[in-house]
Amino acid sequence: MLSLNNWRTRQALIAYGLLLPAIAYFATYFFYPIVVELWASFYRGAPLIGEARFAGFDNYVQAITDERVRRALWITLVYAVGTTACTLVVALGLAAILAGPVRANNMIRAIIFFPYIISFVIVALMWKSLLDPYTGILNSILFMFGLEGQNWLGTPQTALPTMIAITVWKDVGYAMLIYVAAIQGVPQTLYEAASLDGATRRQAFFSITLPLLAPTTLFLAVISMISHLQDLSAPYLLTNGGPANATRLFSLHVYEAAFVELNIGYASALSFLMFIVILAITFIQFRFLGRKVSYA
Amino acid sequence: MRGFLKGFAVAAMIGAGGSAAQAETLTVYWNAGHAWDAYQAVIDKFEADNPGWTVQWEKFQWPDMRTKLIADFAVGNTPDLSAEPGGWVQEFAQQGLLKPLDEYVARDGEAMGYPGDWQDFSVNRNMVDGSYYGVQLHLTCATLVYNVDMLKEAGFDAPPKTWEEFRQIAIATTKPGRFGFAPNPVPAYYWPWMFQAGATYFDPEAKQVVFDSPEAAKGLQFIADLIHKDKAAPLPVTGADYEGPQKLFTAGRAAMIITGPWDVTPIRTGNPNLNWAIAPSLTDTAQATLAGGVSMMIPAAARHPDQAWDLLQRFVALETELAASVANGMTMPRKSWAASPEVQADPTLNSFGQCLPYARDITADLRLTGKSARVEELLKSAVDDVVYNNRPAAEVLAQYAAEANKALAE
Numbered sequence: 001m002l003s004l005n006n007w008r009t010r011q012a013l014i015a016y017g018l019l020l021p022a023i024a025y026f027a028t029y030f031f032y033p034i035v036v037e038l039w040a041s042f043y044r045g046a047p048l049i050g051e052a053r054f055a056g057f058d059n060y061v062q063a064i065t066d067e068r069v070r071r072a073l074w075i076t077l078v079y080a081v082g083t084t085a086c087t088l089v090v091a092l093g094l095a096a097i098l099a100g101p102v103r104a105n106n107m108i109r110a111i112i113f114f115p116y117i118i119s120f121v122i123v124a125l126m127w128k129s130l131l132d133p134y135t136g137i138l139n140s141i142l143f144m145f146g147l148e149g150q151n152w153l154g155t156p157q158t159a160l161p162t163m164i165a166i167t168v169w170k171d172v173g174y175a176m177l178i179y180v181a182a183i184q185g186v187p188q189t190l191y192e193a194a195s196l197d198g199a200t201r202r203q204a205f206f207s208i209t210l211p212l213l214a215p216t217t218l219f220l221a222v223i224s225m226i227s228h229l230q231d232l233s234a235p236y237l238l239t240n241g242g243p244a245n246a247t248r249l250f251s252l253h254v255y256e257a258a259f260v261e262l263n264i265g266y267a268s269a270l271s272f273l274m275f276i277v278i279l280a281i282t283f284i285q286f287r288f289l290g291r292k293v294s295y296a
Numbered sequence: 297m298r299g300f301l302k303g304f305a306v307a308a309m310i311g312a313g314g315s316a317a318q319a320e321t322l323t324v325y326w327n328a329g330h331a332w333d334a335y336q337a338v339i340d341k342f343e344a345d346n347p348g349w350t351v352q353w354e355k356f357q358w359p360d361m362r363t364k365l366i367a368d369f370a371v372g373n374t375p376d377l378s379a380e381p382g383g384w385v386q387e388f389a390q391q392g393l394l395k396p397l398d399e400y401v402a403r404d405g406e407a408m409g410y411p412g413d414w415q416d417f418s419v420n421r422n423m424v425d426g427s428y429y430g431v432q433l434h435l436t437c438a439t440l441v442y443n444v445d446m447l448k449e450a451g452f453d454a455p456p457k458t459w460e461e462f463r464q465i466a467i468a469t470t471k472p473g474r475f476g477f478a479p480n481p482v483p484a485y486y487w488p489w490m491f492q493a494g495a496t497y498f499d500p501e502a503k504q505v506v507f508d509s510p511e512a513a514k515g516l517q518f519i520a521d522l523i524h525k526d527k528a529a530p531l532p533v534t535g536a537d538y539e540g541p542q543k544l545f546t547a548g549r550a551a552m553i554i555t556g557p558w559d560v561t562p563i564r565t566g567n568p569n570l571n572w573a574i575a576p577s578l579t580d581t582a583q584a585t586l587a588g589g590v591s592m593m594i595p596a597a598a599r600h601p602d603q604a605w606d607l608l609q610r611f612v613a614l615e616t617e618l619a620a621s622v623a624n625g626m627t628m629p630r631k632s633w634a635a636s637p638e639v640q641a642d643p644t645l646n647s648f649g650q651c652l653p654y655a656r657d658i659t660a661d662l663r664l665t666g667k668s669a670r671v672e673e674l675l676k677s678a679v680d681d682v683v684y685n686n687r688p689a690a691e692v693l694a695q696y697a698a699e700a701n702k703a704l705a706e
Contacts, residue, residue: 046391048370049366049369049370049391049393050369050388050390050391050392050393051390051391051392068677132533133530133531133533134473134530134544134547134549135547135549151530151531151533153533153534154531154532154533154534154684155531155684156684156685159534238534239534240481240534242481242534242680242684243481243531243532243534243680243683243684244677244680244681244683244684244685245677245680246684255363256673258366259362259363259366260359260362260669260673261669261670261673262366262387262391262669263670
């Protein structure tokens, strides 16, 4: 029976009282907009701002059958997987080197981490300038060596890999720092035992370090995938989805449906579909990568 | 106690007095590229004439302004006055998001010369169902801009008049690191070629896009061939802005571009020594180009529509038009502006002004369907497919027209 005199009840009430500001904040700024968006996804036209009519699941059916949506989803998957995989591999390599006794270790780490804290607007401006096919420094260097310059962000074949490379450059510092901390947390006794057993450094890395980094890898992979499946700033600022839709990521497609085409109901439905896709991919990551995770 | 009450009364009076003279703010959204001294002077004068009022002049690039405006509409927190790049007036008016200006025009129209002193099509493009929803601020057209020295160096004393002349000059002026022509990634810049070839974009009777014609394909294919076959033009630099060709031209890396008055200031300031000139639009079967320009609109949820209308009138006053245009090379919608001695004497304004009679507002009828944004997004994909992927224009435009007409029929 509930009683204010009951110690547990009083404790629970205090806890809820303390949590109330956070609950109110999340309810107002997160859950309420999600509910409104779900409501809007069942309307055709411009619910919330203008003319709209109830359309049931029409927006969802259209999204599933729309060739442009399938293409945007595929490009987004390539971008997210490519960015995540490259970031983790490069970050792990750098961390393996920088976790050891390297001269100017802290300064090198700081330099590699620096792009992560820069706004993507600045990153985009800088890289667009460096990669400009006619005035960019990269092509000037290629010309110096007698090589042909490339329109890096302007040809359908190179635009997406270039965008992935820029995003990896920006993100790798964060993943590297997390890996460095994780590597430094591996007990030295394990390496000493392996050394006594005659293991080489390469064997120790693959048999001790890598397996023990599995929780870190899972964390970074999940966070990176979720982040890049929703990425808008990279395609919006670097290429606007072009050339020829080669970098039209799903988020940009949703953004344009809502703010360019003023098709807000359809954009809301697309957002919910993306939510389901992200949920499914995260589940798969936990299912497969999680098997190899040991927290021991 | 008495002292406390006195103090409280004084504080209350100050508070009351303070609220009576409380500052009011008029919020105005503006394009970042048009924040000129002439308009700042108008704002200063407005504030001086209306003590206690402050104009919050917020500047954006067009795509960012649109995103902000739509979010503002959703929450009912709109600016009092907003500029727009063409098309938004009809689109938003159809959604009931804009204030009809009929009452204001009936009251002040004669004194300000509206609509009589405005070029006719600049009035029509701001009307929906016979009501005024916007007033044209700038009226522009795009035409050929060329580097005089590069053409002379290649043996051409005059700019091209026909497509064949244009092609010859583009090829002749192309050198390593330099292109005869720099195309734009924005689809609207391909319209002049299609209209010069004799194409029509939209049939208002049938409510269908008719860009699957051989004429439209010819226009688009001409530019694709210039890029891929003649190698006289680069692939356009991708992005949301349309400044790429201007930057190449200003840097002396492109001999010719298609642009309008909006690029005059960047070219002049970017390279004051550049010897450049403006030519009439080219002719294939017809001489044609696209018309554009900025309008102003008052959102239905504006808190101060009367003051917004007052400021709007000041922005489009003839003396403001002249001050803004002479300093920045922008063309304006007033007939009296076009006839003024200052404009007649200015070679830049005069050259762009001469294109206005044959410039076309291509999407005016399409906008009235309320689906122009979707149809134009499809066109962007189609143009990209031809320009970047080098697919045959006829095939791509046929596919585009089918998709666009399906969207229009929904």
